[in-house]
Amino acid sequence: MNRYLWPVALLVAGSLGFGVSAVAAANLVANPSSLAWAAHNHKSRISQRPNRITHVRVCGHDTVKRPTSRCAIDERATPVTARQFECSAFVFVGARHAVVYASFTYEGQLVVRRHWRLRHGWRPIWVYMFSDVPTPQPGGHYACQISLGNQRAVVTFQSAGLTGPIVAPAVCETLDTERGFCLSDESGTPFAESTQSVTCTGLFPNLKGHPVEIDFLRLNPDGTTTTMLAWRHTLLHPISSVSVSLNNVLLDISWTPGGQYSCRYLLDGAVVADKHFTVSGSSASPSRPSSCYSLLADRGPGAALWLSVGRRVDEARGDRRTN
Numbered sequence: 366m367n368r369y370l371w372p373v374a375l376l377v378a379g380s381l382g383f384g385v386s387a388v389a390a391a392n393l394v395a396n397p398s399s400l401a402w403a404a405h406n407h408k409s410r411i412s413q414r415p416n417r418i419t420h421v422r423v424c425g426h427d428t429v430k431r432p433t434s435r436c437a438i439d440e441r442a443t444p445v446t447a448r449q450f451e452c453s454a455f456v457f458v459g460a461r462h463a464v465v466y467a468s469f470t471y472e473g474q475l476v477v478r479r480h481w482r483l484r485h486g487w488r489p490i491w492v493y494m495f496s497d498v499p500t501p502q503p504g505g506h507y508a509c510q511i512s513l514g515n516q517r518a519v520v521t522f523q524s525a526g527l528t529g530p531i532v533a534p535a536v537c538e539t540l541d542t543e544r545g546f547c548l549s550d551e552s553g554t555p556f557a558e559s560t561q562s563v564t565c566t567g568l569f570p571n572l573k574g575h576p577v578e579i580d581f582l583r584l585n586p587d588g589t590t591t592t593m594l595a596w597r598h599t600l601l602h603p604i605s606s607v608s609v610s611l612n613n614v615l616l617d618i619s620w621t622p623g624g625q626y627s628c629r630y631l632l633d634g635a636v637v638a639d640k641h642f643t644v645s646g647s648s649a650s651p652s653r654p655s656s657c658y659s660l661l662a663d664r665g666p667g668a669a670l671w672l673s674v675g676r677r678v679d680e681a682r683g684d685r686r687t688n
Contacts, residue, residue, distance in 0.1 A: 414459035418511055418518040421454040429495040436491070444525035446501045452509035453491035454518065458483050463514055467492035469666075470508045472571050474603035476666055494666040496568065497546045497606040500533035501526035502666075503570035530637040534567040536628050542566075545608045555645040558622050562612040565628035565640060569605045576600075577632055579609045584625040584641075593618055593626075602665035620644040 424436035425447025435453030456465055461484065468478035469492075477494050492509070496502055504526045510519045527533070537547035539562035546566045556563065565579055576599050583591040594611045609628075613620060620626075621644065628640040 414457075416459045416463060416514040416516045417455075417457040418513055418516050419455045419457075421452065421509070421511060421518045421520050423509055423520055423522050424451050424453075425449060426451065427501075434491075435489050441520060441522040444504075444523040446525040448499065448501055449493055449495040450502060450507065450509075450524075451491055451493040452511070452520070453489065454511050455487060455489050456483070456511070456513050457487045458485050458513065460514075461485050465490060466510075466512045468510050469494045470510070471503075471603045472505050474571075474573065476603050496604070496666055497544050497608075497664055498533050498535075498566060498568040499543075499546070499548060500568065503532050503568065503604060504528040505571065528570065530569065530572065530632045531630050532568040532570060534565070534628070534630060534638045534640045536563060536565050536640045536642050538562065539564045539610050539612070542608070545610075546606060547608075550640075552640055552642045555643045556620075558620050558644055560613075560620070560644070562610055563642070564608060564610040565630075566606070566608045567630055567638070569600055569607060569632070571603060572600050572605065572632065573603050574599060575633055577605075577607065577630070578634075579607065580629040580631070581609075581611045582627045582629055583621065584627055590627075598663060601663050604666055606664045606666075608664075 420435075422436035422439040422441075423445065424438065424440045425445040426449040427447055429449050436451055450469065452467065452469070458465075462482055464480055464482050466478065466480045467490070469476045479492055481490075490511075492511075494502075502524050504524050505528065506521065506523055508519055508521045510517065512518075533550075535547040535550035535552070537549065537551040538556065538560055541548055541551065542564050545564070547564055563581070565581070567579075569575075569577060576597065578595060578597045580592055580596075581594040583593055585591060593613075594609075596609050598607070600607075611618070624644050626642050626644065628642075629636060630638040630640075
């Protein structure tokens with residue numbers, strides 16, 4: 366061999382990391398097809414390694430927040446009471462790339478499902494779901510499933526949250542909402558006559574496909590009621606967070622000073638809850654402008670999938686419908 370080719374041959378052999386002799390390395394330089402075959406063989410060895418899913422854990426949080434690490438402990442041994450559920454795991458991608466899927470189900474119904482394309486290697490991931498209504502997720506049976514290629518891990522757990530046709534009905538001024546839902550129930554405090562918009566919210570678990578109605582009623586002194594606004598809707602999700610707002614200015618409706626009112630919730634035509642509130646007889650309180658039109662919002666739980674560095678890779682909520 367030409368003596369000027371030896372340093373090149375040795376350099377190629379070292380950079381490729383192959384345990385070959387200088388003569389073999391020189392042959393790779395002289396024969397590009399051999400180099401291509403070696404690279405293909407290296408990729409094949411990567412693709413032959415099996416995918417793995419390990420250390421699946423479930424935990425809960427009382428507030429909606431971005432996870433910064435996987436669940437410190439697995440809380441599945443006892444019912445979880447939390448507004449946000451989190452499911453974490455370690456995954457190993459044996460191929461050069463693969464798609465990981467993560468989902469939650471409630472009473473056997475798919476609630477949220479997210480996915481992301483990952484590169485070869487180990488990585489911790491976590492997926493979480495949360496409710497817009499500030500209350501623990503409804504009671505019942507849940508499951509978290511993580512799948513990667515032909516590998517699948519499913520863990521089940523229970524929630525000790527409230528159950529029933531409606532959970533956490535609440536009424537509040539529309540300005541006291543977050544993402545359109547009451548931060549707290551303000552029915553115990555009279556609203557000022559100058560209040561422009563009132564919102565009624567609630568959570569309907571395991572009732573997807575059922576008709577729901579929310580009415581704003583004026584309770585008259587003679588025992589009769591006057592319907593100010595009525596919304597009828599078919600629930601869209603296994604866990605539906607519903608919000609209805611009434612703007613009396615835009616609808617040209619006046620509050621009666623000292624009047625009694627109610628948000629009435631009906632399911633399948635039957636009353637399941639009444640949330641009463643009053644309007645004070647004094648209009649001394651300054652008006653709090655509101656740009657909210659009367660609307661109906663039906664949202665499923667929000668969800669997101671995160672990688673090991675805490676970077677959000679996919680975030681979305683369930684379908685949202687606004688009328």
